[in-house]
Amino acid sequence: MEHGVLGSRCAAGAGQISTTNSMAATSCGKRTSTSVASSPKHDVKSLQLAANGSSRLANTSPVLKKQRNFSVRSSSAHVVTTFDDAKGVSSSVVEEKIGVLLLNLGGPETLDDVQPFLFNLFADPDIIRLPRLFRFLQRPLAKLISTFRAPKSKEGYASIGGGSPLRKITDEQANALKIALEKKNLHANIYVGMRYWYPFTEEAIDQIKKDKITKLVVLPLYPQYSISTSGSSIRVLRNIVKEDSYFAGLPISIIESWYQRDGYVKSMADLIEKELSAFSNPEEVMIFFSAHGVPLTYVEDAGDPYKDQMEDCIALIMGELRSRGILNSHTLAYQSRVGPVQWLKPYTDEVLVELGKKGVKSLLAVPVSFVSEHIETLEEIDMEYKELALESGIENWGRVPALGCTSSFISDLADAVVEALPTASALVNRKPDDTDSDLDLMHYLTKLFFGSMLAFILLLSPRLISAFRNTML
Numbered sequence: 001m002e003h004g005v006l007g008s009r010c011a012a013g014a015g016q017i018s019t020t021n022s023m024a025a026t027s028c029g030k031r032t033s034t035s036v037a038s039s040p041k042h043d044v045k046s047l048q049l050a051a052n053g054s055s056r057l058a059n060t061s062p063v064l065k066k067q068r069n070f071s072v073r074s075s076s077a078h079v080v081t082t083f084d085d086a087k088g089v090s091s092s093v094v095e096e097k098i099g100v101l102l103l104n105l106g107g108p109e110t111l112d113d114v115q116p117f118l119f120n121l122f123a124d125p126d127i128i129r130l131p132r133l134f135r136f137l138q139r140p141l142a143k144l145i146s147t148f149r150a151p152k153s154k155e156g157y158a159s160i161g162g163g164s165p166l167r168k169i170t171d172e173q174a175n176a177l178k179i180a181l182e183k184k185n186l187h188a189n190i191y192v193g194m195r196y197w198y199p200f201t202e203e204a205i206d207q208i209k210k211d212k213i214t215k216l217v218v219l220p221l222y223p224q225y226s227i228s229t230s231g232s233s234i235r236v237l238r239n240i241v242k243e244d245s246y247f248a249g250l251p252i253s254i255i256e257s258w259y260q261r262d263g264y265v266k267s268m269a270d271l272i273e274k275e276l277s278a279f280s281n282p283e284e285v286m287i288f289f290s291a292h293g294v295p296l297t298y299v300e301d302a303g304d305p306y307k308d309q310m311e312d313c314i315a316l317i318m319g320e321l322r323s324r325g326i327l328n329s330h331t332l333a334y335q336s337r338v339g340p341v342q343w344l345k346p347y348t349d350e351v352l353v354e355l356g357k358k359g360v361k362s363l364l365a366v367p368v369s370f371v372s373e374h375i376e377t378l379e380e381i382d383m384e385y386k387e388l389a390l391e392s393g394i395e396n397w398g399r400v401p402a403l404g405c406t407s408s409f410i411s412d413l414a415d416a417v418v419e420a421l422p423t424a425s426a427l428v429n430r431k432p433d434d435t436d437s438d439l440d441l442m443h444y445l446t447k448l449f450f451g452s453m454l455a456f457i458l459l460l461s462p463r464l465i466s467a468f469r470n471t472m473l
């Protein structure tokens with residue numbers, strides 16, 4: 001059950017998004033739509049019918065009359081009609097332009113991009129969390145580690161066609177989301193902001209400002225929150241917002257995690273159910289959830305909710321499957337660890353070997369921390385882990401594709417955006433999440449010690465030194 005680099009899940013509506021730096025969607029203002037600022041789950045359609053001008057408002061339902069503010073959109077100009085008990089109805093013309101910023105990791109598009117992409121990744125203080133005193137080592141360390149890792153990473157990217165499919169898939173998801181939102185009568189510009197490669201989050205932010213967006217929903221394309229993924233992208237966003245008066249005043253709503261949404265859970269269950277049916281004895285198949293790992297210290301010291309959210313997510317998906325009468329056994333393991341530190345356990349490769357030893361014969365791998373195909377599904381799971389599983393005695397192997405542009409999933413993301421709009425508010429006055437890595441003194445000193453050891457080992461490695469020299473030449 002192999003999957004191509006770009007499954008057909010992302011073919012919807014190509015060409016609908018005009019991309020400046022591959023991210024800005026055109027504003028479609030032909031139809032009349034409404035947005036309501038005060039109800040979390042508003043029925044856009046019913047309001048649209050009622051809100052074609054203030055003269056008709058007198059005849060609308062009591063529910064609508066109670067609504068304090070709503071805007072009526074015609075082209076890009078909006079008449080915001082405000083009800084005031086004392087003074088009656090007053091109107092003013094304002095621009096309302098909704099933006100949705102999709103945050104993702106980004107990936108190298110060519111083999112030459114691999115080392116600089118890895119440099120950006122390891123230069124992120126949310127990926128290599130050095131104590132404040134040691135932050136001056138961040139970039140030299142990133143240079144060393146990226147240079148050291150690049151050959152192995154390049155092999156991986158070469159084996160999936162010479163680059164990451166992430167940008168293409170994310171653009172397709174953006175396109176599909178735009179269409180799904182339009183079906184719900186919400187016209188929005190969709191922007192893609194990648195953390196470590198093009199189009200960078202900073203480029204998307206520039207475009208949002210140029211387009212004079214008046215309300216922004218931020219949607220990281222990671223179902224579960226981790227300091228290392230959504231957290232890192234949101235930190236970049238917050239830093240920009242702090243420095244820029246336009247963003248400081250922009251109402252923003254951030255959807256930090258969405259694995260618990262019904263639409264996501266059901267879409268995952270649909271995919272699993274479908275792939276199970278491809279086995280000759282579906283009921284004997286073990287469902288093997290494989291999530292991207294994070295270093296253990298993220299969870300134990302820095303309070304990353306990733307592990308809890310992942311376990312909760314698996315319980316929800318399994319609950320949905322059970323409610324459909326699918327009673328297969330399941331397990332969760334963590335993949336893609338990098339470097340010498342401990343990561344979340346159990347490790348995918350070790351569990352595969354154990355399951356083989358225990359006599360498990362059929363296994364369905366489910367990538368669960370990401371919604372696009374990428375190197376860790378296409379190379380790590382489909383090639384490395386499949387080979388290991390077959391060598392370990394597992395005879396029947398299957399893999400659930402990533403959600404991509406599955407319509408029920410995209411439609412649910414669109415619902416999440418619509419539901420998030422009323423909570424948009426200026427970010428600057430909100431208390432930022434505490435993601436500082438400095439804990440108590442003991443932790444600090446331990447980190448200092450291990451940080452120095454790591455730097456010392458890396459600097460003394462002859463292979464690294466020569467690799468480093470070569471790239472500097």
Ligand SMILES: C=CC1=C(C)c2cc3[nH]c(cc4nc(cc5[nH]c(cc1n2)c(C)c5CCC(=O)O)C(CCC(=O)O)=C4C)c(C)c3C=C
Pocket residue numbers: 105106107108118121126127128149152153164165166222226228229292293294295338369370373374375376
């Ligand atoms: C939920 C998803 C992810 C988490 C959590 C995450 C944490 C994390 N990752 C690294 C190191 C690397 N990640 C790499 C690629 C990569 N990571 C994710 C997702 C999560 N990472 C994705 C989707 C991708 C693939 C992008 C693509 O190009 O297709 C890489 C590069 C590839 C490689 O060399 O293996 C590295 C390195 C760390 C250290 C970390 C947590 C601290």
Ligand SMILES: [Fe+2]
Pocket residue numbers: 292336
């Ligand atoms: Fe990663």
